[in-house]
Amino acid sequence: MAALEAPVRTCIGCRTKGTRNSLVRYVLADDSQTPVPDEAKQLPGRGAWLHDDPKCYDLASRRRAFARALRIR
Numbered sequence: 001m002a003a004l005e006a007p008v009r010t011c012i013g014c015r016t017k018g019t020r021n022s023l024v025r026y027v028l029a030d031d032s033q034t035p036v037p038d039e040a041k042q043l044p045g046r047g048a049w050l051h052d053d054p055k056c057y058d059l060a061s062r063r064r065a066f067a068r069a070l071r072i073r
C-alpha cells in the first residue's frame with residue numbers, strides 16, 4: 001500500500017518533486033503579499049512549496065511562481 005509514503009509536493013522554484021519533509025511551505029503573512037515560511041506546515045490557506053534552498057526561492061520569485069501559487073494579485 002502506498003498509504004504510508006510521504007505525500008509528494010512540487011517545488012515552485014525548480015519544479016522537481018520532493019516529499020513534504022524535504023520542502024518548506026510558504027503562505028502569505030496576514031494582510032500582506034509577502035510569502036513567509038510556514039514552519040509547522042499547519043497554517044490555513046493556500047501554500048507554496050519550495051526546497052530549503054535560496055536558488056529555488058530565487059527561481060520562484062523570478063518566475064512569479066509565488067503569485068501563481070498563492071493567488072497574489
Ligand SMILES: [Zn+2]
Pocket residue numbers: 011012013014015016050051053056
Ligand atoms: Zn526546488
